Amino acid sequence: MKFGWLEVALTAASVANANPLAYSPPxxxxxxxxxxxxWAEAYQRAVDFVSGLTLAEKVNLTTGAGWMQERCVGETGGIPRLGMWGMCMQDSPLGVRDSDYASAFSAGVNVAATWDKRLAYQRGQAMGEEHRDKGVDVQLGPVAGPLGTYPDGGRNWEGFSPDPVLTGVMMAETIKGIQDSGVIACAKHFIGNEAEHFRQAGEAQGYGFNISQSVSSNIDDKLMHELYLWPFVDAVRAGVGSVMCSYNQINNSYGCQNSHTLNKLLKGELGFQGFVMSDWGAHHSGVSAALAGLDMSMPGDVVLGSPYSYWGTNLTVSVLNGTVPEWRIDDMAVRIMSAYYKVGRDRVRTRPxxxxxxxxxxxYDHFMFKDGWEKVNERVDVQRDHAAGIRKIGADSTVLLKNNGALPLTHNERFIAVLGEDAGSNPHGANGCDDRGCDDGTLAMGWGSGTANFPYLVTPEQAIQAEALSGDRNTNVFAVTDNWALDKVAATAAQADVAIVFVNSDSGEGYINVDGNEGDRKNMTLWKNGEELIKTAAKSCNNTIVVIHSTGSVLVSDWYDNDNITAILWAGIPGQESGNSLVDVLYGRVNPGAKSPFTWGKTRKDYGAPLFAVPNNGADAPQDNFEDGLFIDYRRFDKDNTEPIYEFGYGLSYTTFAFSDLKVTPLSAPKYHPTTGKTKKAPELGEPGDASDNLYPDDIRVVRQYLYPYLNSTDLRASSGDPEYGMHSKKYLPKGSSDGSAQKLLPASGPSGGNPGLFEDLYQVTATITNTGSVAGDEVPQLYVSLGGKDDPVKVLRQFDRVTVAPGESVQWTTTLNRRDVSNWDVASQNWVVSNAQKKVYVGNSSRKLPLSADLPKAH
Structure with a gap:
């Protein structure tokens, strides 16, 4: 096993000899x-702080202490001399994972379904408050990878939507909310982590696949910029403090040592100022990863629970022997501390x-090896009044897909049948399955590391019964929660004024297998006999309402148009207030305004290429060639002229809306100029000293397998534990990797997301929205652009909002389009260009209902 500087032979070099595999240029x-x-103030404070550190102290900031060595899922070492304890990294994107007295928020996919920027911010702020008060420094979220290349991808629900604009906006607002609460947000997983199959070779081997390396997501330059990188641009513009690199390879170079994606795209082109941390187990090399742009190793060990680290002592050795330049370790530490200061961790911080x-x-204080004993759970309640916000997001994300006058309910129903296991409780409790790794009872959260413990879970059965029996009502409510007791379902439905059928489809992270679904879904059908449950109820009751809890789209072709099915709602995975949120919509306290954040197709084939589930490169890294390119979700349906059942952006209301008066006004914007010039040279913040300056302190109590930055000998070879130490030299380092001189700026680069000219507004667009119904409601105006090129999608979402309109009222919606919105990525010039093709703007309330359109005047 090599942990120090031996693995500097480029992964890319071996790939270059392996044509025709995709290649990631260094x-x-x-x-x-x-x-x-x-970032200026935080940067200067970080420089001042890091300038006073020893080499070992700098390394301690960059390296996790090891799996299960501290209280959080990942913690760096601290700076004991300065009274600074290690930084705590904690999942998840929807709450404080593996804790107590904290909230279980709605998932990202539900936030996307609200199409409400304000709710996204408020949720981020509430999650940030809870993480902060639990002692967390970095919340590991939000998620833009996976984006949603495959509709059956296991972790799509952790993110937002397969549309990069909808995802990017929700990412940015979530980040602002988290960081305004004083916690560093972590945008993940960078990049191309679009399925759970083969994301880690070891995990895949455990499922019986004979592969030696993780899957390579093969993404060309244009596709990278116009689709997968797009939401990360918004994250950087929002000031995100950290980015997590992914398990997979990108063009046959691992995500956490891919110099093209980290050095060129993220730090060079986007001007990312924060730090890059590895996913847990995604760190594959020492010097190579350091030079390729990784700044923090999480959780620090080579394999979770092992006594070895690529960094820690080995990073100290690598700086001392000159294979990692001093300025690179300084930059790692400055980036980490800048993010720390930027969100105010120095002002408000508590220990985990x-x-x-x-x-x-x-x-045990150090749980891995049962070391120490103390009070580890202080039972701090951080929930505040966040349940009200979770309930609102759950209601505002419930998409009304069909309604033949059945909803809202009136409280005049005499007999309500509540049918399906998904209506009820997990018999082992809401947290009865580790990391929610089962599908028992109602589905309110997917599975994996993106979860949190429920403080409670209000089931639909509980909420409907409470609502129906509130006041002096004598409504009969009967539930059958066995999906295979179809005779009981039929008999109960036959007596009902309304039968509400609950069905679901689950997914999650790849380390958990639920009924043969290895993270990713095996198919897009309903789970646990769901289709037969629906059909049985509909045969017996001509007023059957279907409620779907799912992590993404499901196939509804066999039953959605049944006349006895009078309404269909998609409630996603709404978190702890699930039943209450649903009842608010069922009974009309909330007029549904949600829109589907993905397309509902008639068949799986309608979505394009199948999920990559069979190795295709022998025992080497499977090659996922992203065959659909830009054409995922609604873009694929548009390209193939395929009619969906429910299109992207679709959702009904208890009222109706009309759109009119589209106006496009060109704005005065300066001409776009490529970025030119050079950076300043790399700052050097002190000397690393020599081996004797970085030995273990005399007064330290060494914890078994705890990962330290110190040397146990002034002999660097002996300290490294590397049997081949000294057999290689700097000539094996990637060309230019140690060069701290001024560097040429990239044409599309800029200090916050890219060239500032990209974000200058070129057009103002206005439209009038009128509520033509009898009740107040929310509408989501959506603006799409046709870029006009022969290889472009038919149209792409570019702007949206959620507005409340009173009955009979008209409101004017105003938005703008910037240069990025109407540009394409030009591979030759490595820049964004506005093509000569005629561009057109469309406005409406779904990707297929766009009554307003206008040509865009030429832009420069």
Missing amino acids: HYPSPWMTGAGD NFSSWTRDEYS
């Missing part, structure tokens, strides 16, 4: 932080007051 050196824009490894009040 890009060096790793750009150093500049403190541009609103919970343990990720046990719910016991007292337990």
Whole structure:
């Protein structure tokens, strides 16, 4: 096993000899932080702080202490001399994972379904407050990877939508909310992590696949910029403090040592000022990863629970022997501390007051090896009034797909049948399955590391019964929650004024297998006999309402148009207030305004290429060639002229709306100029000293397998534990990787998401929205653009909002289009260009209902 500087032979070099596999071109050196824009104050404070550190202390900031060595899922070492304890990294994108007295928020896909920027911010702010008060420094979320290349991808629900604009906006608002609460947000997984199959070779081997390396997501330059990188641009513009690199390879170079994606795209082109951390187990090399742009190793060990680290002591050795330049370790530390200062961690910070490894009040301080004993769970309640916001998001994300006058319910129903296991409780409790790794009872959260413990879970059965029996009502409510007791379902439905059928489809992270679904879904059908449950109820009751809890689209072709099915709602995975949120919509307290964040096709084939589930490269890295390119979700349906059942952006209301008076006004914007010039040279913040300056302190109590930055000998070879130490030299390092001189700026680069000219507004667009019904409601105006090129999608979403309109009222919606919105990525010039093709703008309330359109005047 090699942990130090031996693995510097480029992965890319071996790939270059392996044609015709996709190739990731090297890009060096790793750009150093500049403190541009609103990072200036935090940057200067970080420089001052890091300038006073020893080499070992800098390394301690970059390396996790090891799996289960501290209370959080990942913690760096601290700076004991300065009274600074290690930084705590904690899942998840929807709450404080593995803790207690914290909220279980609605998932990202539900946030996308609200199409409400304000709710996205408020949810981020509430999650940030809870993480902050639990002692978390970095919340591991939000998610833009997976984006949603495959509709059956396991972790799509952790993110937002397969549309990059909808995802990007929700990413940005979530990040602002988290960081305004004083916690560093972590945008993940960068990049191309679009399925759970083969994301980690070891995990795949455990499922019986004979592969030696993780899957390569093969993404060309244009596709990368116009689709997958897009939401990360918005994350960087929102000031995100950290980015997590992914398990997979990108063009046959691992995501956490891919110099093209990290050095060139993220830090060079987008001007990312924060730090890059590895996913847990995604760190594959020492020097190579450091030079390729990785700044923090999580959780620090080579394999979870092993005594070895690519960094820690080995990073100290690598700086001392010159294979990692001093300026690179300085830059790692400055980036980490800049993010720390930017969100105010120095002003409001508490030690972690919970343990990720046990719910016991007292337990081991270092859980991995049962070392120490103290109070580890302090039972700090951080929930505040967040339940009200979770309930609102759940209601505002419930999409009304069909309604033949059945909804809203009136409280005059005499007999309500509640049918399906998905209406009820998990018999083992809401948290009865580790990391929610089962599909028992109602589905309110997918499975995996993107979860949180429920403080409680209001089921639909509980909420409907409470609502129906509130006041002095004598409504009969009967539930059958066995999906295979179809005779009981039929008999109960036959007596009902309304039968409400609950069905679901689950998914999650690849380390958990639920009924043969290895993270990704095996298919897009309903789980647990769901189709037969629906059909049985509909045969017996001519007023059958179907409620779907799912992590994404499901196939509804066999039953959606049944006349006895009078309404269909998609409620997603709404979190702890699930039943209450649904009842608010069923009974009309909330007029549904949600829109589907994905397309509902008639067949799986309608979506394009199948999910990549069979190795195709022998025992080497499977090659996922992203065959559909730009054409995923509604873009695929448009390209193939395929009629969906329910299109992207679709959703009904209890009222109706009309659109009129589209106006497009060109704005005065300066001409776009490519970025020119050079950076300053890399700052050097002190000397690393020599081996004797970085030995283990005399007063330290060494914890078994804890990952330290110190040397146990002044002999670097002996300290490294590397049997081949000294057999290689700097000539094996990637060309330019140690060069700290001024570097040429990229044409599309800029200090916050790219060239500032990209974000200058070119057009103002206005439209009038009128509520033509009898009740107040929310409408979501959506603006799409046709870029006009022969290889472009028919149209792409570019702007949206959610507006409340009173009955009979008209409101004017105003938005703008910037240069990025109407540009294409030009591979030859490595820049964004506005093509000569005629462009057109469309406005309406779904991707297929766009009554307003106009040509865009030429832009420059």
